[in-house]
Every structure is written in C-alpha cells, then in structure tokens.
Amino acid sequence: QSALTQPASVSGSPGQSITISCTGTSSDVGGFNLVSWYQQHPGKAPKLLIYEGSKRPSGVSIRFSGSKSGNTASLTISGLQAEDEADYYCCSFAGRSIFYVFGSGTKVAVL
C-alpha cells in the first residue's frame, strides 16, 4: 500500500491561510469518511488535529479545519502563526485488509 500523497512543503506568512492536500484512492480516502490529520513538531509525538475528515477534538484550535472531495482530503490552517511550523500528516482508514495508511507528510513553514 503506497502512502497517501501530500505536498512536501507549504509555506505562508503569519495571518495567512494555507491548505494541505492529501490524495488517495477510492479504496482509502474516497471510500470512507475516516481521514485524520496530525501535527508533529520536531522531536515530539504527533498530535491529533482532525478526525472523521472535519471534526476537531476538544482543545484543538478552530484555526484548523478539514474537508474532503472525492479521493482528496484537505487541511486548512487559518490565521497562520509561528507555532504552526511543523510537519503535518494525513491518515485514512483503508478497509480490513490494509487498515491504515498515512500520508507522506508536509512541512509547513511560516515565513
């Protein structure tokens, strides 16, 4: 199972909005409404930002939002802040044979 496709890097200025895409297939992203997004700062454990495509866990900033269209899921960060500089990963449920597949990861830079 290949990793879901994410852009290697995305950048933006403070206050701007950026969107990270996550492209899979009808067997994973497109087949289930079960995409999650994770933020990982260097040397730290991942943190759940979004689950079931667009839901935010308690405590996660409303600046983070998720959506999906067809085989592509997206994470939007609004009002970009310096602390948002990190790696971001999508993850999709892919059925009982493969179970989970992660994205390739996107490094976000705040200019």
Add this chain to the structure above:
Amino acid sequence: EVQLVESGGGLVHPGGSLRLSCAASGFPFSSYSMDWVRQAPGRGLEWVSYISTTSETIYYADSVKGRFTISRDNAKNSLYLQMNSLTAEDTAVYYCARGDLVGSYSHAMDVWGQGTTVTVSS
C-alpha cells in the same frame, strides 16, 4: 492525566528480537483499541499494528506481518509489541497510540506516547 509511556527500545543486531511495552494510565485502557506507529529517521509516520479492546481483532502492516506480534494485558493496562527477525529497515521511533473507545468508529489516534527508539545495526 491521560498518558502512554513506551519502553523496551534499544540497539539490536539484525535478525534479533525485541519486545516493546506501553504503559497506559488515566483512562479505562480496556475500553480502547490501541495501535503501534513507527517513524524511521527523517521519514514519515508508518502504521504498524492494531489491536481491539478484547484482542479479538488484530491487524498488521504488510512490512511487519509474520515478524511482529501485538498483544495487550488489560489487567496490567499494558500494550506490547514483540518484534522478531529485525532488519535495518525496522530502525525507527515506535509510538503507541490510543484508538477508538469501544462502540466508536472514528479510526483516529487521539493520545500518543513519547516513543521508544529501536536501532537495528551490526
């Protein structure tokens, strides 16, 4: 405080074995599915294995199938990963992560440990 603490990582020779542990606290461990996820140096996240609350359902990534065994002891609030026939490609930080509450199907990992490092080298 909800917490996961991994242990058991270290340096092992190719072909060797290692057993990782994950101690859970602050939540009803037996009510949650659990996962292992790894991250090779400088690389992305890779899901490794899943175990349901009762251990009835278990899944593995193809890359570890037949070599790794996931298990849990709900009485001890602990998750394990037995790793055999290790190769250099298994070198990574291994994270345990909390999955779904029984009856929920979000398929997301909402609590992560700090990770334990496994290095396979001669």
